[in-house]
Amino acid sequence: MVDPIFDYQFRLILIGDSTVGKSSLLKYFTDGKFAELSDPTVGVDFFARIIEVQDGTRIKLQLWDTAGQERFRSITKSYYRNSVGALLVYDVCNRSSFEHIPLWMMEAKRHIEPHRPVFALVGCKIDLVGTDNKNGARREVTCEEARMFAEENGLHHVETSAKTGLNVEEAFVLVAQEVYNRIQTGEYKVEDGWDGIKTGFNRPNGMDFNLLEAETVQSTCC
Amino acid sequence: MPSSDSEDFESADEGQTHTERKERKKRLSSSNYSENALESDSGPKETSTLTGKVEKPKAKTTDGWDDFDIDNPEESNTEVKSKEPSPKEEKQPKAKEETQPKAKENVKSQDTGWDDFDDWGQDDVISKNEMEQTSKPVNQSSNQQQTDRDIKEVTDRLASASTKGNSWGWGWGVDSLLSTATAGITTATAGFTTLTSQVSQGISTVLESGIGAPDPEELARKNNKEADTSAPKVEDTKPDEVKAKEDQPNAGANDGAFPFGSLLSGVTKFVETTGTKVIAGGLDTLETIGKKTMEVLQDGDPGLAKKRAMLGLDSGDKPVLSQILREAKAKAEEEDKVREEKREAKEVHYENLFDDFEGLVHLEALEMLSRQVTMRIEERMRGLDPEKRQDIKETLQQVAELCEMPEEDDEDDEPPSEGMSKPDAFHEKLQTATQDLGLKLVFQPLVKQYTDVLDWLDSSDPDIGEKAVYKRAVSSLAQCTALAVLVYHKAAEMLLVKPRRSTADEADALTQMTVVLTKHISELATLFTEKLNSISSENKEQINNHITNIFLEAGNSSTYIQNAFQLALPILQIGAV
Numbered sequence: 134m135v136d137p138i139f140d141y142q143f144r145l146i147l148i149g150d151s152t153v154g155k156s157s158l159l160k161y162f163t164d165g166k167f168a169e170l171s172d173p174t175v176g177v178d179f180f181a182r183i184i185e186v187q188d189g190t191r192i193k194l195q196l197w198d199t200a201g202q203e204r205f206r207s208i209t210k211s212y213y214r215n216s217v218g219a220l221l222v223y224d225v226c227n228r229s230s231f232e233h234i235p236l237w238m239m240e241a242k243r244h245i246e247p248h249r250p251v252f253a254l255v256g257c258k259i260d261l262v263g264t265d266n267k268n269g270a271r272r273e274v275t276c277e278e279a280r281m282f283a284e285e286n287g288l289h290h291v292e293t294s295a296k297t298g299l300n301v302e303e304a305f306v307l308v309a310q311e312v313y314n315r316i317q318t319g320e321y322k323v324e325d326g327w328d329g330i331k332t333g334f335n336r337p338n339g340m341d342f343n344l345l346e347a348e349t350v351q352s353t354c355c
Numbered sequence: 356m357p358s359s360d361s362e363d364f365e366s367a368d369e370g371q372t373h374t375e376r377k378e379r380k381k382r383l384s385s386s387n388y389s390e391n392a393l394e395s396d397s398g399p400k401e402t403s404t405l406t407g408k409v410e411k412p413k414a415k416t417t418d419g420w421d422d423f424d425i426d427n428p429e430e431s432n433t434e435v436k437s438k439e440p441s442p443k444e445e446k447q448p449k450a451k452e453e454t455q456p457k458a459k460e461n462v463k464s465q466d467t468g469w470d471d472f473d474d475w476g477q478d479d480v481i482s483k484n485e486m487e488q489t490s491k492p493v494n495q496s497s498n499q500q501q502t503d504r505d506i507k508e509v510t511d512r513l514a515s516a517s518t519k520g521n522s523w524g525w526g527w528g529v530d531s532l533l534s535t536a537t538a539g540i541t542t543a544t545a546g547f548t549t550l551t552s553q554v555s556q557g558i559s560t561v562l563e564s565g566i567g568a569p570d571p572e573e574l575a576r577k578n579n580k581e582a583d584t585s586a587p588k589v590e591d592t593k594p595d596e597v598k599a600k601e602d603q604p605n606a607g608a609n610d611g612a613f614p615f616g617s618l619l620s621g622v623t624k625f626v627e628t629t630g631t632k633v634i635a636g637g638l639d640t641l642e643t644i645g646k647k648t649m650e651v652l653q654d655g656d657p658g659l660a661k662k663r664a665m666l667g668l669d670s671g672d673k674p675v676l677s678q679i680l681r682e683a684k685a686k687a688e689e690e691d692k693v694r695e696e697k698r699e700a701k702e703v704h705y706e707n708l709f710d711d712f713e714g715l716v717h718l719e720a721l722e723m724l725s726r727q728v729t730m731r732i733e734e735r736m737r738g739l740d741p742e743k744r745q746d747i748k749e750t751l752q753q754v755a756e757l758c759e760m761p762e763e764d765d766e767d768d769e770p771p772s773e774g775m776s777k778p779d780a781f782h783e784k785l786q787t788a789t790q791d792l793g794l795k796l797v798f799q800p801l802v803k804q805y806t807d808v809l810d811w812l813d814s815s816d817p818d819i820g821e822k823a824v825y826k827r828a829v830s831s832l833a834q835c836t837a838l839a840v841l842v843y844h845k846a847a848e849m850l851l852v853k854p855r856r857s858t859a860d861e862a863d864a865l866t867q868m869t870v871v872l873t874k875h876i877s878e879l880a881t882l883f884t885e886k887l888n889s890i891s892s893e894n895k896e897q898i899n900n901h902i903t904n905i906f907l908e909a910g911n912s913s914t915y916i917q918n919a920f921q922l923a924l925p926i927l928q929i930g931a932v
Contacts, residue, residue: 176848
């Protein structure tokens with residue numbers, strides 16, 4: 134069992150077309166395992182893992198794994214609101230999943246408002262690229278165009294493989310660090326009635342403590 | 356030369372009484388400086404004669420010390436009370452000040468300055484001696500005996516040095532028994548850096564910078580002021596100053612150096628007032644120097660560990676390192692303990708466990724759905740005319756009634772079918788209850804959890820502690836509740852995307868499922884309390900406490916489950932309107 138002590142909890146949501154690999158990505162991230170076959174997600178599933186950001190602060194990531202299937206779309210919409218970060222997931226071997234990314238992003242922005250989440254663009258199934266074409270797998274989304282899209286929209290971009298584990302950790306740490314940085318700069322705050330960021334079991338007054346610390350640091354600078 | 360030596364020693368001893376001070380002053384003014392020129396030639400010779408003589412006067416000074424003991428209290432008292440600020444207070448800093456200018460001066464004229472310098476060196480020696488013996492500067496004042504002995508030496512030295520013009524060699528020769536510190540200071544100024552040890556460095560620092568002495572300008576100013584205001588005490592000083600001024604040109608020193616002059620006068624005065632005052636002052640000075648020296652030595656180096664290590668007096672820094680390691684370990688253990696306690700606290704904290712098993716987040720997600728659907732229902736009703744709205748309200752009410760929990764009935768508590776395990780029976784009940792729901796709900800996690808609990812209860816060590824059983828009980832209840840909430844959440848999601856609704860059946864199915872689940876919770880609680888009761892522990896009270904808590908948490912679990920059910924109500928209702 135993981136060490137249950139953490140300083141913050143961030144709620145991240147994974148969105149994207151069905152079968153792009155959201156659940157597999159999360160399974161690898163939280164379990165270190167990869168399943169060749171898995172049932173499609175119903176509504177939303179939950180995963181959790183504690184990571185550490187650069188200064189050693191322990192962050193519990195509560196990960197909302199939404200169903201990509203069209204029929205659940207009306208339901209998953211309800212789940213966006215309390216997220217502080219959103220991973221826009223596409224399949225590098227599925228062109229249309231990448232083309233739907235702007236729609237997913239707009240949807241997320243609309244439902245998470247007035248909060249501004251941290252977005253990351255995550256390409257999945259990178260392990261299929263470069264192998265022979267027997268599986269019919271072929272890169273349909275180049276790294277360059279994905280990166281370009283990410284830059285235009287101010288997102289982080291990373292290509293991953295839930296099979297080999299490549300960049301899986303990085304994708305989540307990237308978002309967590311960015312959220313944490315925004316807490317440090319005061320852009321994000323713990324708010325009543327919004328569960329995007331919560332303080333952990335460890336520190337009931339964690340937020341105050343941190344704000345105080347940040348202020349003192351600033352004052353010494355000036 | 357020898358004659359003058361002995362004379363000086365005598366005068367020093369005599370000088371310890373007030374009456375003879377003035378007389379001695381006169382003598383000094385006439386003899387001391389005028390002799391310097393001659394003495395400078397015969398320095399080396401002196402050394403040999405002196406070494407022999409030092410012992411004798413020492414015996415004599417014992418008498419002087421008796422005097423001192425009597426006289427001193429007054430003196431020191433006045434000092435402490437600062438009633439007479441001018442002579443003594445000034446004297447101390449002045450003497451100290453002199454070390455700096457003297458260092459330069461001495462190059463030109465090694466006369467009076469050196470007397471004083473040696474004295475100072477000796478003071479330091481004594482302080483160092485004390486330091487070595489007591490290692491506690493604070494004890495210095497209380498360590499009267501020790502100080503007495505030391506001061507005896509000082510008086511000897513003072514007395515001898517007072518008339519000694521060229522005491523460079525003198526101090527060097529006689530002081531073989533005196534410490535390295537003298538040497539350190541002498542050499543530091545004279546440039547014998549080879550001998551400078553850590554200690555002497557420290558002492559030089561004291562002499563140069565420390566002992567709380569006012570800076571030279573301040574002193575000079577003070578002197579001027581005093582001369583102007585012509586305080587009675589200053590009269591003593593004035594002739595000295597003149598003398599010093601007179602003396603300086605003789606020695607070939609700077610003519611217009613009034614500060615130096617006054618400093619020199621300080622020296623002279625210091626020498627001249629060798630009596631009880633000097634000794635009293637010397638004693639205080641000694642203390643001050645000793646303390647300051649210790650402070651400087653210990654600055655950033657408590658216990659002198661580093662310096663001792665540097666001097667090779669210790670067996671290296673091993674004990675220090677081990678100490679650090681020990682402390683670090685203790686600290687780490689303390690942190691671990693705190694962490695462990697937190698974890699421990701969390702382990703048996705129902706809400707936290709419920710959260711860890713994703714129960715809370717499923718409940719929350721279900722709540723989100725529920726709210727959304729409720730809003731949708733209200734929206735629909737708003738667009739309708741009042742009559743239809745009333746119909747819908749009635750329908751909603753009917754569905755809500757269908758979902759009311761039946762009265763507790765123990766009758767259908769039929770035993771599980773023959774040849775069927777408890778978990779299987781549980782699974783069957785759940786499936787029977789929800790067969791009209793029209794959904795493929797997954798109960799495996801709940802059944803597996805039940806199996807695990809039963810296995811654990813059967814296989815666990817009969818000597819297991821009540822704490823462990825209690826922990827497992829709370830954890831199992833939290834997990835079971837979380838899994839149950841998950842089922843409601845999934846059911847709600849699937850109902851919302853279900854193409855054809857049959858609200859009445861759905862409501863009935865969910866109600867039955869709720870009954871099965873709450874009964875299951877009771878069953879779990881009972882299993883664990885039975886286990887607790889089977890434990891033969893002398894701490895019956897603790898066990899009863901645990902049992903109470905388990906039933907409390909079971910009640911908590913049932914509440915969560917029924918809340919989840921109530922949250923699912925709008926989802927059932929929307930199928931009907």
